[in-house]
Amino acid sequence: MTFAEIRERAVAEWEVMERSGKPRILVGAATCGRSAGALDVLQTINAELAKRNLDATVIQVGCIGLCYIEPIVEIAKPDRPRIFYSGVNADIAVQLIEDYLVNDNPRPDLALGALGEGSLDGVPQLFDLPMLQPQVRVTLRNCGFIDPEDTNHYVVRGGYSGLARALQMTPEQVIEEMKKSGLRGRGGAGFPTGTKWEFCHRAVGTPKYLICNADEGDPGAFMDRSVLEGDPHAVLEGMLIAAYAIGASEGYIYCRAEYPLALERLDIALRQMKELGLLGDNILGSDFSFHIKVKEGAGAFVCGEETALMASIEGKRGMPRPRPPFPAQSGLWGKPTNINNVETLANVSAILERGGDWYAGYGTEKSKGTKTFALAGKVTRTGLIEVPMGIPLRQIIYDIGGGIVGDKAFKAVQTGGPSGGCLATDLLDISVDYESLTAAGSIMGSGGMIVLDEESCVVDVARYFLDFTQKESCGKCVPCRVGTKQMLDILTRITRGQGQPGDMDLLLSLGQTVNQGSLCALGGTAPNPVLTTIRYFRHEYEAHINQKRCPALVCLDLITFYILPDKCQACMICQRSCPVDAIKGGKKLIHVIDQSKCVKCATCYEVCPERFSAIVKVSGETIEVPEEPIPLGAEE
Amino acid sequence: MMDIAKLTIDGKEVEVERGATVLDAAAKADIYIPTLCYHPDLTPFGACRLCLVEIENMRGFPPSCTTPATDGMVVRTSTEQLQGLRQGIMQFILTEHPHPCLTCHRLEHCKPFDICLRHVAVTERCVLCPKNERCELQQVARYLKLSEITLPYESRELPIERGDPFFDRDYNLCILCGRCVRICQEVRGLGVIAFTFRGHQALPGTAFGRSLKDSDCHFCGACVDVCPTGALIERAGRWYTLPEREVVTTCPYCGVGCQLKLEIKDERIIRVIPQRDNSPNWGQACVKGKFGLDFVHSPERLTSPLIKENGQFREATWDEAMDIVTGKLSQYQRGTEFAAISSAKGTNEENYLVQKLARAVMGTNHIDHCARL
Ligand SMILES: Cc1cc2nc3c(=O)[nH]c(=O)nc-3n(C[C@H](O)[C@H](O)[C@H](O)COP(=O)(O)O)c2cc1C
Ligand code: SF4
């Protein structure tokens, strides 16, 4: 089929659906929605429709990024704006069918937002919501709005027109267009995509390979998963364009096996592409042929590193090797290979559809376009966002993220996952782009963004990330294998109150050896969380090391719980809840914690009734309390 | 011209052929760069990070063992920063390997094989390691002049693997250079040992930790020959330390004629190391050559011809034995009553003579050979 025929057919089928007059119910059922109960909701909706003999089209869609209020259901009735409901459960779903589908009451009280023509009193436009308003959606353009299992949906929204356009151009022109867009790799390193393609295009050797890196191993990152689950064709179209530009005939998608839904969606998409002539020999009737295989990874962080990834595809242990030779010269099976990240490729299809200049219109001088982030941690609105490069960090955390949960104070934000750094309050106004983040000691990375509030201990956070990199190190090179372990031991010691005076200098010097000596960027960047937290939170390390005090009251060995005798009302609630029977007391006896038994689980602290607030958590100080329970009232 | 790269290393100009690495070029210029994972018979690995150098217009510290030498390169191999970095890395290596003997303050007074009574725990002494003074780690650590290791050493506390024939594996001494893994995979084509686990737990080992016998190991000993430390050690001759002399000879087993270096001490073969720079074996041997030469010292070995008389063997002279053989052979008819089977234990030349005897003297083409032992 030619592209015009594919498009014509898709539009025709779409119109049939539109004109059918049937209501459409879209359930956000990506992995995030599913873990919030979307499949229950889906089942309930289907059962309820059947029970009431109602005719409606029910579609599973991907994630629109509002993870904090999943599951999200969209109901579109003819001649009405599309209405989005959040936090839907089975009861609400039944309610919505009864009220909206049957009685035509769209329940503005339950609605989150509306989209499309017409408005609904009391319901804001979806994209005017504070979380969505500052966002610009290129990578995520279709996520949550189309059926990821139906190519027609993608095509109706402009899909594959970028490929059709690319095939009219020479590979050199496609590369030129990419250079114009200024797109830089979204997998972490930020290498200009057009230039990378050019290297591979010019390299000699056949066949050439194109690999889509969908390993996504950073803890807390789920951008790539969401795109693959919500809009697989955007990535696959990007692969076709990239393959055409570099002259690749074989492609691999390296996706971790922990992403079963993404793998399933890819599988379906690839089948449909073959049926439509979008994959295989002579794509869209052109001379261009391309084949794609999916390789499931076992979920090692290091296998996201390009040379380890290729080793893994070749059936070897996933261990990086030094470059040169670069993959463009000698990659998979020793052939010229180009590796791009999922998000990079999803941008490629948009750029070819709408032009490099359009894309370059977003962002800063050196960091063009948009970037997705997995916003997590202590912000009010967590989820998947996409913003133009150069946006101030503050805007992401406060406008989009809605500030810190419970109005606590902001402390730091970790960008770039375990390879990135922790940025403190005085950096809240930096622009989010490659250069500024690097200058601040962190990195853009693949887009993890974890917000910490005043109750997070940065030493503990640094320890957490180092524990991760230490375990995920492939073990090949000395600085990474041994250095991260040594640094972790020191950090663990500090959080246990066994820090020694020279520890910070030692961490800095070991960090430098690990950074300069490691083979790949896993080791090279592993010290970053430690180095940046020392840089911005030196006083907090000093408190741990010199005063054996954890200012954020997190490090278990450094905190103590006390029951204040003048506040305890001998209600026995804490005594009964303590899992290790560490609380002594009784009727009309003021309770006392036996510190030798206490495991610091904080249960008593949480259950003590607020009106008493008799339990305190302190660090670095001792509170004088009776050793044994004393009669209530004896205190005065 | 295209195939020659001219580069400057520490101010010295050196020319190498295309395909050579910076490490090769440095060697050609007689400049020593410390290495541990590098081995000339293996593809470069870039893991020990000791051969890092500075190269103008290249970021960071590229490993010289994997970086191709290119025309016009300007390389520095031993700046203060590099030596500091190497010392830091060596310090890391030594947190995984017993090392007090390497930094002992009595080092100057201590002769290589002295038994130290005071300063170092028994299990951590270099002198009690079979690889003492043959250990590459020891040599490189000495070169880097570490006076103190401030980071704590933690023994892996693994049992020594003694259950297999011929050699022991003590992974408490392993520095994960990967030479054993690579030689087994790349040169022997077997892949019996590979890296297992990740991070700090990573170690070479067999699939599921099985014995080598149950892992299709051919016991060629190639891994033992390349191991830079005492982790892989021939069991026989374990405590003989350094040889008094070395003899290069042809393997007495089959007709391939592998070249072996025999290490001799007290007139005994204490170790066999296949010759690296000779055909036909280029550093390799099979289990017989590597581990099977102990028969040389067997008290049951025949040292003179025996003649059987009345069901009993008696010692004889060569002349006597030859007379009997020639006498008996000449009783047979040429061409029809004689066939020869020769042994793989003979050399090519000896086997040639057997067939010559069969064809020219006995007039027969009935010649066979056991082909291998
Ligand atoms: C330890 C490590 C893990 C990585 N993980 C990923 C990953 O999960 N996904 C990814 O796209 N790139 C990852 N990368 C970056 C890749 O090596 C490579 O730079 C990237 O896939 C190139 O694609 P891009 O140019 O489109 O960004 C990782 C790098 C390192 C060092
Ligand atoms: S830096 Fe770490 S992950 Fe990378 S090669 Fe070295 S040991 Fe492996």
Ligand code: SF4
């Ligand atoms: S056993 Fe020896 S050769 Fe093998 S990795 Fe360890 S030190 Fe290297």
